[in-house]
Amino acid sequence: MSHDGRLLRTAVLVVVGLGLIAPIAIGLWQTGRAAFGILPALGQDMVSLGPWHELADLPGFATSLRLTLVTGIGSTLLSLVLATGFCATVHARMNTSAGARMLTPFLAIPHAAMAVGLAFVLAPSGWIARMIAPHAGWDRPPDIATVSDGWGLALTLGLMIKEVPFLLLVILSALSQIPVARHMAAGRALGYGRGIVWIKMIMPQVWPLIRLPVWVVLAYGLSVVDMAIILGPSNPPTLAVAVTRWFSDPDPLMILPASAGAILQAVIVGLAVAMLMVAEAAVKRLGRWWIRRGGRGSSAEPGLWAASALVMALMAVGALAMVSLVVWSMAWRWSFPQLLPESWSLNPWSSAQDGWMRALSNTLLLAGATVGLSLGLAIAWLEGEDRARRSRAPWAEALIYLPLLIPQIGFLYGLNVGFLQIGLSGGITAVIWAQALFVFPYVMIALSDPWRALDPRMIRAAAALGAGPGRRLWAVKLPVLIRPILTAAAIGVAVSVAQYLPTLFMGAGRIATLTTEAVTLSSGSDRRVTGVYATLQAGLPFAAYLAAFLIPAILHRNRRALSGASAT
Numbered sequence: 001m002s003h004d005g006r007l008l009r010t011a012v013l014v015v016v017g018l019g020l021i022a023p024i025a026i027g028l029w030q031t032g033r034a035a036f037g038i039l040p041a042l043g044q045d046m047v048s049l050g051p052w053h054e055l056a057d058l059p060g061f062a063t064s065l066r067l068t069l070v071t072g073i074g075s076t077l078l079s080l081v082l083a084t085g086f087c088a089t090v091h092a093r094m095n096t097s098a099g100a101r102m103l104t105p106f107l108a109i110p111h112a113a114m115a116v117g118l119a120f121v122l123a124p125s126g127w128i129a130r131m132i133a134p135h136a137g138w139d140r141p142p143d144i145a146t147v148s149d150g151w152g153l154a155l156t157l158g159l160m161i162k163e164v165p166f167l168l169l170v171i172l173s174a175l176s177q178i179p180v181a182r183h184m185a186a187g188r189a190l191g192y193g194r195g196i197v198w199i200k201m202i203m204p205q206v207w208p209l210i211r212l213p214v215w216v217v218l219a220y221g222l223s224v225v226d227m228a229i230i231l232g233p234s235n236p237p238t239l240a241v242a243v244t245r246w247f248s249d250p251d252p253l254m255i256l257p258a259s260a261g262a263i264l265q266a267v268i269v270g271l272a273v274a275m276l277m278v279a280e281a282a283v284k285r286l287g288r289w290w291i292r293r294g295g296r297g298s299s300a301e302p303g304l305w306a307a308s309a310l311v312m313a314l315m316a317v318g319a320l321a322m323v324s325l326v327v328w329s330m331a332w333r334w335s336f337p338q339l340l341p342e343s344w345s346l347n348p349w350s351s352a353q354d355g356w357m358r359a360l361s362n363t364l365l366l367a368g369a370t371v372g373l374s375l376g377l378a379i380a381w382l383e384g385e386d387r388a389r390r391s392r393a394p395w396a397e398a399l400i401y402l403p404l405l406i407p408q409i410g411f412l413y414g415l416n417v418g419f420l421q422i423g424l425s426g427g428i429t430a431v432i433w434a435q436a437l438f439v440f441p442y443v444m445i446a447l448s449d450p451w452r453a454l455d456p457r458m459i460r461a462a463a464a465l466g467a468g469p470g471r472r473l474w475a476v477k478l479p480v481l482i483r484p485i486l487t488a489a490a491i492g493v494a495v496s497v498a499q500y501l502p503t504l505f506m507g508a509g510r511i512a513t514l515t516t517e518a519v520t521l522s523s524g525s526d527r528r529v530t531g532v533y534a535t536l537q538a539g540l541p542f543a544a545y546l547a548a549f550l551i552p553a554i555l556h557r558n559r560r561a562l563s564g565a566s567a568t
Contacts, residue, residue, distance in 0.1 A: 003013050008380065008383065008387060008388070009384035009385065009388045010381045010384075012377065012384050013381075016377065016381070016440075017390050018435070019314045019436075019482075021399060023415050024437065025229075026414065028061050028263075028266070028410065030413070030414030031259050031263060032259075032414070033259075034051070034255055034414070035263045036051065037050055037051055038051070039255060040255060046391050051160075051256035052257075052260045054256065054258040054260070056236045058257060060235070060236025061236075061373075063236045063241075064236045064237060064238055064239045065239055067151075067232070067233065067236075067237070067238045067240040068240065068265075068268065069268070070156075071221065072218065072272070073160075073218070073222070073272060075155075075156045075159035075163060076159075076214070076217050077516055078156075078509075079159070079163035079217065080214060080217075081307065082307045082311050082314070083164050083167035083168045084171065084198070084203065084307070085303060085306070085308060085311075086311040087168065087171045087172060088195060088198040088202070088307075089304045089307070089308040090306050090308065091172070091175055098174075099168060100169060103165040105163070105319075106165035106537075107165055107169065107494070108490075108494050108541035108545050109538045109541065109542075110497055110515060110538065111158075111162055111226055111227045111498055111505065112227065112498065112519050112522075112537065113518065113535075113538040114158065114227075114322070115226065115230035115231050115530070116518055116530060116534040117321030117323075117534065118154070118318075118321040119231060120325070120328055120531070121317065121324050122154055123140035123146060123476075124142050124143070124144055125141040127320060127324060127339070128146075129142060129146075129337070130336065130337045130338065130339050134337065138336065138337060140336060140337075144163055147231060148231065148232060148234055150233050150405055152232055155227060155228055155233075157231075158230075158231045159224065160314060161314050161315075161318040161321070162227075164314055164315075166217065167210070167217065169310075171210055172390045174209035174210050175206065175548050176204065177209065180202060183201045184197055184201075187200070187201055189332045194301065194304065195303060200290070207237075211280075211347055215273050215401075215405060216404045216405060218269070218272055218273065218276065219269045219404065219405045219407060221241045222240075222265070222272060223269060223408065223409055223410070225240045225244055225501055226498075226500040226501075226519050229241055229522070230519065230522045238269075240265055240409050242263040243258050243265060243409050244409060244504075246258035246264075247413055253412070258413070259413060262407075262410050263410065266406060266411075268330065269407050270404070281284070294471065322538065325531050325534045326535055327531075328530070328531030329528060329531035329532045329534075330344050330346060330349075330531075331349070331527075331531075332528075342491055348526070348529055348531065348532050352529045355517065356517070356532055356533055358512060359513055359516075359517045359533065360514060360536055362511055362512060363496075363497055363513045363514045363537075363540065364540075365428065366428070366431060366432060366435055366496055366503070366513065367496040367540070368490075369432045370432055370435045370439045370490050370496045371492035371496060373432070373491055374440040374492050375443055377440060377444075378443050378488070379478075379485075381444065382448065383477075384474055392448075400444050400445065401441060402441075403438055403441075404438070408438075408501045409501060411454070412434070412501055412502060412505040412506070413505065415434065415506070416505045416506060416508075419506065425506060426507065427507075428507075430504050430507070431502065431507045431511050433503070434499075434503075434506040435503070437500075437502070442490045442491050442492060442495045446484070446488040447481075447484060447485065450484035451477075451481065452479060454481060456475060456482065459472055459477070462476045464512050467515060482551070482556070483548065483552040483554065486547065486552065489544065489546040493540060493541055493544035494540075494541035497541055499513075499515065500516060503515065503516055504516060514534075514537040514562055515537055518533040518537050
């Protein structure tokens with residue numbers, strides 16, 4: 001291990017610890033203090049269970065808890081089943097790169113923009129109702145609660161439309177590390193159907209590779225706020241939305257039960273992950289018994305095809321939702337049950353120009369700053385590992401995933417208190433710092449595998465020619481890895497643009513972004529203006545992904561291997 005490598009690696013870990021992990025710990029500590037009655041600013045300085053009693057007595061608390069569990073756990077399990085069934089059906093005809101190209105639009109669009117588009121499609125006056133109207137004889141929108149329904153079905157659907165593509169990409173990536181064709185051939189030769197081979201031979205190898213991403217999906221589904229505001233029931237809402245409202249209540253004493261609710265939200269996620277681990281152990285025992293029993297079972301083919309059909313239906317609805325954003329942003333007169341607007345206009349864009357220009361500027365500033373910081377830190381971390389000649393320890397991997405597993409609502413209030421104490425809250429710096437907590441993990445995860453896959457012979461050749469570590473980084477690694485680096489940056493842009501709670505809490509409501517405005521406008525404002533903001537919100541990540549594709553192709557147009565990003 002070189003001395004410079006050890007210093008760089010240590011410095012990066014210190015920065016990550018102080019800049020990313022310490023704020024989460026401070027936020028949990030401050031929120032936990034308030035959850036147990038300690039809030040000196042309001043004269044509360046005695047440990048008490050009063051906030052928990054107040055939380056339990058709040059109207060609609062039990063319903064909020066039920067909605068959280070049903071929508072969060074239900075959407076995760078359904079998404080996992082559908083994604084697995086789809087991959088079992090198409091894995092031989094779709095590799096990871098082809099899957100990534102197909103799934104990019106669904107992965108790039110922020111959750112709030114997708115939710116707005118889905119609300120446009122599912123609403124009683126939405127596209128689906130307009131398609132059905134001529135056959136059902138409707139001349140006006142039906143009186144049916146298709147959005148914000150009491151059971152959270154619209155929210156569950158919205159979560160699945162975003163979660164299934166993510167899990168598909170994760171599973172396809174895992175399958176590239178397994179000799180699926182050989183296992184499938186061996187299983188079929190033994191008389192097993194394709195579905196049984198997947199259950200008995202493929203998934204036991206895939207699961208360890210996708211376990212952490214599934215945990216992230218579960219944590220997000222249980223604690224989502226922006227999507228739940230747009231698609232979920234409003235009275236009472238899910239627990240995360242209710243806690244957000246309680247923190248904003250005019251009565252400052254509501255901070256105490258709100259803090260208890262925030263800690264409860266974190267506990268729910270922790271218990272859900274623990275239950276998933278227990279279920280994994282139980283399935284292992286049952287699976288071993290099933291395999292030893294030797295039964296070939298049914299072919300499971302109908303189930304696989306049903307899962308594939310449902311995935312395609314979800315993607316069709318998601319695509320319709322994305323198109324609806326653009327249509328509504330330019331619609332002028334659109335009476336029910338007309339399938340398309342009767343007249344079009346750019347007036348919604350011009351009338352709201354001052355508002356969306358300000359929000360767009362703030363969004364671009366935040367995305368540029370957070371992605372720049374995250375990308376620099378990720379490259380420094382990976383270069384430190386290379387120079388130190390050490391692989392990443394499990395505890396370091398856990399540090400990267402930690403911000404994605406802890407609910408944002410669980411610690412952002414406490415972090416805001418900490419920022420207030422050092423004079424940071426309410427400004428752009430606080431929002432950048434808070435967003436970086438969630439942008440860095442995605443950038444780091446996206447860049448790690450391509451960085452490790454870089455051909456070491458190029459580095460050795462550069463060293464043999466006298467290039468030092470710094471020159472090898474700038475002259476060899478970064479140019480060769482330009483496509484993965486820009487792809488990681490595009491992912492970071494998508495994550496930054498999508499941030500709602502960090503901007504709301506740390507900006508104290510004074511930093512307007514496309515996401516905060518779109519969520520606010522979705523609750524009853526003009527659909528046309530909402531469509532403008534949501535279209536811009538969805539457009540930024542698409543532009544970032546397009547740039548990540550075009551820039552390497554232009555820079556390396558005379559170098560076929562580099563333009564194809566062979567390092568990935």
